[in-house]
Amino acid sequence: xxxxxxxxxxxxxxxxxxxxxxxxxxxxxxxxxxxxxxxxxxxxxxxxxxxxxxxxxxxxxxxxxxxxxxxxxxxxxxxxxxxxxxxxxxxxxxxxxxxxxxxxxxxxxxxxxxxxxxxxxxxxxxxxxxxxxxxxxxxxxxxxxxxxxxxxxxxxxxxxxxxxxxxxxxxxxxxxxxxxxxxxxxxxxxxxxxxxxxxxxxxxxxxxxxxxxxxxxxxxxxxxxxxxxxxxxxxxxxxxxxxxxxxxxxxxxxxxxxxxxxxxxxxxxxxxxxx
Numbered sequence: 001x002x003x004x005x006x007x008x009x010x011x012x013x014x015x016x017x018x019x020x021x022x023x024x025x026x027x028x029x030x031x032x033x034x035x036x037x038x039x040x041x042x043x044x045x046x047x048x049x050x051x052x053x054x055x056x057x058x059x060x061x062x063x064x065x066x067x068x069x070x071x072x073x074x075x076x077x078x079x080x081x082x083x084x085x086x087x088x089x090x091x092x093x094x095x096x097x098x099x100x101x102x103x104x105x106x107x108x109x110x111x112x113x114x115x116x117x118x119x120x121x122x123x124x125x126x127x128x129x130x131x132x133x134x135x136x137x138x139x140x141x142x143x144x145x146x147x148x149x150x151x152x153x154x155x156x157x158x159x160x161x162x163x164x165x166x167x168x169x170x171x172x173x174x175x176x177x178x179x180x181x182x183x184x185x186x187x188x189x190x191x192x193x194x195x196x197x198x199x200x201x202x203x204x205x206x207x208x209x210x211x212x213x214x215x216x217x218x219x220x221x222x223x224x225x226x227x228x229x230x231x232x233x234x235x236x237x238x239x240x241x242x243x244x245x246x247x248x249x250x251x252x253x254x255x256x257x258x259x260x261x262x263x264x265x266x267x268x269x270x271x272x273x274x275x
Contacts, residue, residue, distance in 0.1 A: 014241025085143025100155025
């Protein structure tokens with residue numbers, strides 16, 4: 001059940017990322033992130049009220065705040081990278097954030113197996129192959145550096161979500177979005193950016209928010225049922241959905257060496273999981 005929930009979270013995250021990347025090409029990334037997170041917050045406030053989760057012990061709170069700070073920053077970098085780079089390349093690189101939960105597992109006494117070591121090597125080689133042609137494009141190094149930064153931050157967020165969900169799944173997600181939306185409002189005020197959202201844009205922002213909430217809930221539930229080192233890897237397979245959507249809806253094409261690189265990255269993630 002844990003693996004299925006983690007895979008579900010990947011599908012939902014990948015779909016949300018694709019849509020957010022498209023929206024970020026027309027709107028500032030803070031607007032996309034703030035509006036979508038606000039939609040998710042409304043959903044979680046309703047869920048917390050209906051489930052009576054407000055009375056849960058507050059042990060989840062510091063983890064929720066950390067998950068918000070790392071997750072919001074990571075998503076901002078990631079959405080920007082998706083907007084200016086090639087989704088099929090940026091997405092697998094960001095998925096390497098799975099190394100962070102693995103490192104936490106090692107710090108807790110776990111040791112990567114030989115299969116996982118091979119998986120890490122494959123993933124790193126895949127990043128090099130997928131990234132090579134990309135840095136010579138119009139966008140240069142920027143989308144790749146943004147994706148790497150996003151990977152680290154999103155990996156930290158995965159660990160925090162897992163830890164907070166052990167205390168309260170619903171309230172971890174609720175507090176995350178309360179923190180994120182507050183940060184987005186503050187950032188927009190500091191930047192003195194006026195936000196006017198058209199009626200036609202609302203469904204897109206709501207869809208991203210709902211998909212993201214669903215993914216977080218699925219991953220948090222999976223983390224309470226299975227090992228973090230395994231669940232986090234399955235939860236990091238979201239590039240598959242993003243790549244497929246970009247390929248079939250946008251006709252996005254990769255060079256052969258990039259296709260091989262992406263395949264290596266995904267094979268590496270699977271090998272880490274199998275280990």
